[in-house]
Amino acid sequence: MKIIEPHIHMIARTTQDYERMARMHCVACCEPAFWAGYDRTSPQAFHDYFTHITEFEPKRAAEYLIDHYAWICINPKEADDLAFSKEVISFMPEFLDRANVLGIGEIGLNKNTKNELETFLLQVDLAVKRDDMIWIHTPHLNDKKKGTRLLLDCLADRSDINPARVCFDHMEEHVIKDVLDAGYWASMTIYPQTKNSPSRVVDTIETYGKTRIMVDASGDWGPSDPATLHDALFEMRKRGHRQEDIIDIFYNNPCRFLGQNPKFRHKPE
Amino acid sequence: MSHGLKNPKSAKELLDMYYLQLRCNLLEAAASFDRIQKADGFAEEVKNDSRYQNLRKSLEILASSSKTRACDFLNLFSEDEK
Numbered sequence: 103m104k105i106i107e108p109h110i111h112m113i114a115r116t117t118q119d120y121e122r123m124a125r126m127h128c129v130a131c132c133e134p135a136f137w138a139g140y141d142r143t144s145p146q147a148f149h150d151y152f153t154h155i156t157e158f159e160p161k162r163a164a165e166y167l168i169d170h171y172a173w174i175c176i177n178p179k180e181a182d183d184l185a186f187s188k189e190v191i192s193f194m195p196e197f198l199d200r201a202n203v204l205g206i207g208e209i210g211l212n213k214n215t216k217n218e219l220e221t222f223l224l225q226v227d228l229a230v231k232r233d234d235m236i237w238i239h240t241p242h243l244n245d246k247k248k249g250t251r252l253l254l255d256c257l258a259d260r261s262d263i264n265p266a267r268v269c270f271d272h273m274e275e276h277v278i279k280d281v282l283d284a285g286y287w288a289s290m291t292i293y294p295q296t297k298n299s300p301s302r303v304v305d306t307i308e309t310y311g312k313t314r315i316m317v318d319a320s321g322d323w324g325p326s327d328p329a330t331l332h333d334a335l336f337e338m339r340k341r342g343h344r345q346e347d348i349i350d351i352f353y354n355n356p357c358r359f360l361g362q363n364p365k366f367r368h369k370p371e
Numbered sequence: 372m373s374h375g376l377k378n379p380k381s382a383k384e385l386l387d388m389y390y391l392q393l394r395c396n397l398l399e400a401a402a403s404f405d406r407i408q409k410a411d412g413f414a415e416e417v418k419n420d421s422r423y424q425n426l427r428k429s430l431e432i433l434a435s436s437s438k439t440r441a442c443d444f445l446n447l448f449s450e451d452e453k
């Protein structure tokens with residue numbers, strides 16, 4: 103069966119990872135814009151980064167028959183300097199119009215500060231103005247519940263947002279229900295230590311079903327591995343779940359969510 | 372709200388599947404607590420550390436018969452739940 107990786111930072115991965123993903127039948131991957139491991143020293147550095155994920159990575163992925171898509175934004179970890187954020191936001195439309203870009207993301211919160219929230223809202227406004235989809239990063243560990251609530255609250259007031267075109271990522275057992283109940287998509291990230299494990303992801307699917315749910319490995323510079331996505335798939339098989347449900351979670355649902363942007367060319371089976 | 376996907380395995384089958392992994396995870400936790408407690412500075416520096424206290428409190432969640440232990444665990448470690 104084919105699978106789609108809805109969230110991975112290939113800029114941080116080797117070509118060997120593309121090769122492994124291809125061997126594991128991954129046909130498309132999505133790269134949201136994120137922190138570089140250090141704070142960028144100028145808005146121009148973001149311009150270079152956006153160029154990298156919209157020009158170089160699609161070529162590298164194509165060598166392995168993987169379609170590479172990107173999301174563009176100023177990430178929450180570098181969103182605390184408002185003047186800096188506004189400058190980056192000013193040249194985002196040029197990249198949002200590119201052929202492999204699906205929308206604005208991963209925006210959200212890191213330390214739940216006022217300026218982070220303001221930068222988040224500026225980018226939500228841009229998405230509304232352009233009718234772009236949104237990919238949301240929720241904070242890690244202790245801050246996750248508070249940050250997810252904050253994000254849900256500030257989007258709840260807005261009638262100009264269609265929740266079906268917004269995905270909250272890094273969902274875990276204590277936050278996913280509120281996100282699904284509000285009509286958003288929810289993705290679960292599998293990491294070796296933080297976030298989810300393959301078995302907990304399957305537990306959550308058993309609890310909440312497969313509607314508007316995706317799974318990703320969010321591979322980056324930290325402890326992470328594209329293969330954890332496949333570990334979750336195998337976990338579903340080991341528990342005896344039906345193949346059609348497995349295809350829905352790992353292929354059809356990403357097609358359903360991402361396919362709301364006509365640039366995404368894979369279709370549910 | 373959609374319905375869940377029923378786990379096709381019985382409780383006995385799941386215990387068979389996860390027994391060794393679960394035993395291993397709990398034993399690792401037991402040994403980690405021993406390791407920290409035996410080391411220098413435990414009483415002075417660690418006993419009152421909120422991270423350590425949360426880890427200890429999480430054992431009560433594990434020992435409970437709640438069916439939402441993973442969720443309860445994450446809530447215990449959430450900033451605004453204090």
Ligand SMILES: [Zn+2]
Nearest residue numbers: 134136208320
């Ligand atoms: Zn990410």
